[in-house]
Amino acid sequence: MLSLLGKINIKWTIAVTIVAVTWVNLNLERWKSRDVIIQDVVHYNSYLPAFFYEHDLTLSFLSDTINKHIESKLYAPKFTPDNKPVIKMSMGMSVTYLPFFTLAHIYSKLFNYPADGFSEPYHIAILFSSLFYYVIGLIFLWKILRMHFSERLSCLSLFCLTFGTNVLYYLTVTAGMTHIVDFTLIAAFTFYTIKWQENPSLKYAFFIGLIGGLLTLIRPINILIFIFFLLFGVNSGKDFRVKIKLYFSKKFHLATIVIIVTVVFSPQMLYWKYITGRFFFNSYVGEHFYFDNPHIAEALFGFRKGWLVYTPIMIFSLTGFFFLRENLKRFLIPLVVFSLVYLYVAFSWWCWWYGGSFGQRALIDIYPLLAITFTALLAKIQEQKVAMRKLAYFLITSLILLNLFQTVQARYNIIHYDSMTPQNYFRVFFTITEKPDHEKYLKHPDYEKALRGEDED
Numbered sequence: 428m429l430s431l432l433g434k435i436n437i438k439w440t441i442a443v444t445i446v447a448v449t450w451v452n453l454n455l456e457r458w459k460s461r462d463v464i465i466q467d468v469v470h471y472n473s474y475l476p477a478f479f480y481e482h483d484l485t486l487s488f489l490s491d492t493i494n495k496h497i498e499s500k501l502y503a504p505k506f507t508p509d510n511k512p513v514i515k516m517s518m519g520m521s522v523t524y525l526p527f528f529t530l531a532h533i534y535s536k537l538f539n540y541p542a543d544g545f546s547e548p549y550h551i552a553i554l555f556s557s558l559f560y561y562v563i564g565l566i567f568l569w570k571i572l573r574m575h576f577s578e579r580l581s582c583l584s585l586f587c588l589t590f591g592t593n594v595l596y597y598l599t600v601t602a603g604m605t606h607i608v609d610f611t612l613i614a615a616f617t618f619y620t621i622k623w624q625e626n627p628s629l630k631y632a633f634f635i636g637l638i639g640g641l642l643t644l645i646r647p648i649n650i651l652i653f654i655f656f657l658l659f660g661v662n663s664g665k666d667f668r669v670k671i672k673l674y675f676s677k678k679f680h681l682a683t684i685v686i687i688v689t690v691v692f693s694p695q696m697l698y699w700k701y702i703t704g705r706f707f708f709n710s711y712v713g714e715h716f717y718f719d720n721p722h723i724a725e726a727l728f729g730f731r732k733g734w735l736v737y738t739p740i741m742i743f744s745l746t747g748f749f750f751l752r753e754n755l756k757r758f759l760i761p762l763v764v765f766s767l768v769y770l771y772v773a774f775s776w777w778c779w780w781y782g783g784s785f786g787q788r789a790l791i792d793i794y795p796l797l798a799i800t801f802t803a804l805l806a807k808i809q810e811q812k813v814a815m816r817k818l819a820y821f822l823i824t825s826l827i828l829l830n831l832f833q834t835v836q837a838r839y840n841i842i843h844y845d846s847m848t849p850q851n852y853f854r855v856f857f858t859i860t861e862k863p864d865h866e867k868y869l870k871h872p873d874y875e876k877a878l879r880g881e882d883e884d
Contacts, residue, residue, distance in 0.1 A: 437569050437582055440565065448599060463553050464549065467605075468520075471605070476501075476543065484698060486512040487512075507703050518694060518698065519643075519646070524553055526556075528552060554603060556602075557602035561598060561610065564610045564612075567618045571618050576805075593737065593785050596837060596838075605792075606791035609646065612638050613649075613793060616655075632677075637687055639652060640687055644692050644694075649792070654768060655762070657670075658761035659761045662757060715777055716775045718775045719880075721771055723774045727770075727787075730848055732784070732787055733787070734787035738787070743801050777877050836859060839859060841860075846871045846872065847869070851868035851869055
């Protein structure tokens with residue numbers, strides 16, 4: 428790792444990421460088994476074929492067709508109390524898919540594939556859209572880190588996030604989900620927040636509103652990112668008073684942000700109004716947050732989906748919070764407050780393990796912010812004696828290799844998608860073949876109890 432540190436740069440980091448992810452995706456060939464537009468991606472994608480091919484966002488065609496069963500699977504709507512089909516997810520991901528959907532449509536027309544939104548070219552397009560957006564996210568994150576750290580440490584941090592966390596899994600095995608796009612948008616949002624706070628301008632306010640609006644359109648929970656915006660630079664009571672004065676002096680900027688967020692989110696409100704008669708509607712029908720029963724400890728440390736169990740390298744990121752006071756004070760309070768609120772809200776969701784996934788996918792979204800604390804620790808490590816640095820980088824290298832191996836295990840369901848236990852974790856540790864009688868070592872979630880907000884026995 429020390430020799431790597433001497434050679435690493437942003438071009439090298441991006442090139443390695445593109446080559447590695449492309450190689451894995453080409454070998455997995457998920458499009459051949461129509462394995463991209465599945466599960467949650469079905470809901471994210473539904474707006475596009477419904478609008479462009481069926482010309483019917485009410486999904487009424489699902490009740491008319493002789494292929495009702497097949498098309499219901501491809502759209503998988505929820506139903507309102509008066510039994511109208513409604514697309515479950517908000518439409519933000521469809522917006523991000525649209526350029527790739529268009530390319531897939533053109534390709535399908537040229538090479539005689541069904542131009543219906545579901546043939547192989549559409550799967551390929553969504554698959555590689557994740558890599559495209561991730562590279563943009565890396566560039567924004569690199570710019571943020573370079574404001575405070577050396578190029579080598581900044582790039583090393585990006586490398587560790589890519590290959591030492593569950594990011595790689597969501598660039599390959601389950602590419603197409605929201606989390607990589609959220610990663611990129613939060614990186615961009617953070618960058619423009621810093622720029623606006625250092626030099627308030629309407630241009631930066633416009634980008635903050637646009638990105639914040641798209642984040643909210645993708646996942647309404649993402650509106651929490653404005654906590655970071657509002658608190659950035661606050662490290663004391665005096666800082667808070669100065670910040671309030673700044674906001675009062677820039678009321679037009681703040682109004683611009685609010686208006687743009689509202690405009691970007693308005694298509695979703697219009698869709699809900701069109702389908703349900705209400706501008707705001709919980710299209711996750713029957714699914715709720717239970718704020719009186721969060722599962723933060725299980726989400727971080729449990730063997731079913733514990734973040735630090737399956738992404739242990741992020742212990743470095745948590746440790747890095749302690750070093751923000753030295754040179755990065757303006758990040759401390761906003762990162763602490765935002766992270767605590769985000770953890771509480773994210774893990775108050777009824778399905779706190781977030782279904783079939785590898786590790787805690789809900790936290791990938793905020794990795795750009797956690798990269799700051801991660802790199803802060805790397806910078807502290809660089810100040811230590813050679814022996815301590817070697818030990819730290821040996822540990823980082825080991826954790827990256829562990830993550831790569833566990834990603835393979837998750838790919839083949841050796842690490843079970845939602846039912847892991849401590850016994851099974853250690854039983855399959857460093858194995859890539861399914862053990863006999865593995866079922867008796869699993870504990871399947873009680874989804875019915877979880878939906879009611881009840882704890883498992």
